[in-house]
Amino acid sequence: MEFLNGLVFLTNFVIIPATAYGAQLALGALGITLVYAILRFSNFAHGDTMAFGTAVAIKITAGLVALGVTLGPLPTALLALPIAIIVTGLLLLGTDWLIYKFYREQKAKPVILVIVSLGVMFVMNGLTRVFIGVRDIQFTDGARFVITVRQFRDATGLDEGLAIRTTQAITLVTAVIVMAALFWFLNRTRTGKSMRAFSDNEDLALLSGIDPDRVVRVTWLIVAALATTAGVLYGLDKSFKAFTYFQLLLPMFAAAIVGGIGNPVGAIVGGFLIAFAEVTITYPLKKVLTYWLPESMAPEGLVQLMSGDYKFAVSFMILIIVLLFRPTGLFKGQSI
């Protein structure tokens, strides 16, 4: 019983939140890694692409709710997601046509494209704020919980409770579906294979008749889908504020690089690794140990490795350690 209580406590505060957060980071990191693999630059505008996509989804959700269309227990935003993806896709294609295309034709160095993407980031930043404002917006509706703390306690008779939010469950399910679809697309379809070929060796791909413009277009559309999905899931789970998406850029890049940038599997593993590290390293084990250890050995202090203030530093420490020993990341990505 004591052991179960400790386990439930740990699950409620560490495993469930970290898993949901990890899935959101992984989806974001996948977008970054795809741009890096195929277009060959680090896209700093990715966080703000997520914010823009989410903002569009929020507007559409508001419209749907006003029309009386809802999804019952599920958030209405899921219904708005496909349209938001299309709008974001058009924005990215427009950005590419207006800005990135010029530099690609110049055969500009990756570092120049990185700075260009920084500029795009500021413009998108402003665009999102003009479009939806800076306020904190909650747009989740439907049932809030799959199971609440009280229901769990009543059902199991344990002292500790466990809560699973609907948005956390949806995040995981959607993330798995999106990842499966992405891998199927990259490995099984003709377009997907042409993208991988383009990523491996651009010149050879061009020689074998692959249309580079088509590859670029498809990449941006997939990136739009990944970014909007990640953004909407994050916003549903927490709340939407333009500024928080900008701050997500750091952990997402850390996830992509730790996993091996340019490698989709690496991005997913990296996302979960960073999320779990952020939550567990700053987690005080006092209460769990009190449950698990015999009473005489129960700890007095908090048994906390690091105070919560250092949360951001954790991502960077992992990043540095991994890059020191495996410069290409955990899964063999491209070296930077």
Next chain:
Amino acid sequence: MNKLMMATAATALFAGQAFAAAHTGDVKIGIVLGFTGPLESITPAMGAGADLAIAEMNEAGTLLDGASVTAVRADSTCIDAGAATAAAEGLVTGEGVNAIMGADCSGVTGAILQNVARPNGIVMISPSATSPGLSDAEDDGLFFRTAPSDARQGVVMTDILNDRGITEVALTYTNNDYGKGLADSFQAAFEGAGGTVTISAAHEDGKGDYSSEVAALAAAGGEVLVVAGYTDQGGKGIIQNALDTGAFDTFVLPDGMVGQQLVDDIGDGLTGSFGQFPGTDSAGAEIFQTMAEEAGFDGTGAFAPESYDAAALIMLAMEAAGSNQSSDFKDHVMDVANAPGTEIFPGELAKAVELLKAGEDIDYVGATAVELIGPGESAGNYREIEIQDGEITTVNFR
């Protein structure tokens, strides 16, 4: 030669006029509040409070023998000291304000005081900067606040917890001057009274995910969670997450966390939580609320009455000094705020001006029972509140 004489005479004439205008001409008061940023949901009522005092004075039209008062607003952003300094500097050098009502957050208030108010010799009265650090700041006698220092709030919060029989709390604070100052003063007072603070953890504003912070707070445990944060930033995120995971059911809300917006956003989960923010049961508070209602804003909003008082004090001190120059009236702020003299309530600014003109003393009570102590800060009366049925209800005064 004739022309030179003319020119000299004209110059002297203009200079004389300019000189006169500087002393008894129209009055400009800068209102520096965080109209954007972490406090953007409570600053509109604060600004309206200051405007109410100014409108009242203009209606009477007797201040400094018929000077009209204008308010000029600027954005302090609450968190960006550079932007706040630039905004205040613009008010002083560009608009030529005679005094500043502001700023709101402690960090930017300290920055404006040191970088703008002291170099230019401009009086500042802040309605809401509560950091204990400002009590000892060098101010050349220019800085006052109608809000009490958080050293006092820490003691009041301890009293409230003791009365409710709570001896073990977890504490989280927003990582800035205000949060850290309040958390430290509360922890000292609470532990001094025999209570236990299981953990004192900072949180950063402007993030979406607070699960690791809540995980740490939950692991440390405690009967209630004290959240020294802001209503629309990390404070709200922490409470939402703690409720969802069942980490805490009851929250203690200091002044920065008391706002109807928070209650509306969180909903039922907040029922039973309690806290305190500056306020009194003096007759002034009710008069002010009626006036605010007529003017169309929420008079119970945190720091709205303090803002009215800050603006009123600036104008009354000017009248007492017979000048709108900060260097002249800075020494009169304490005189008009404190006894002896006739008590002045909100809505009686015209009467106060008449008394001052007649050479009598006044004791400005205002909306918050103003009593300035020590280095020119409010002695500190608090309103103990509890959230009941989605409303902020006042249960006691301390």
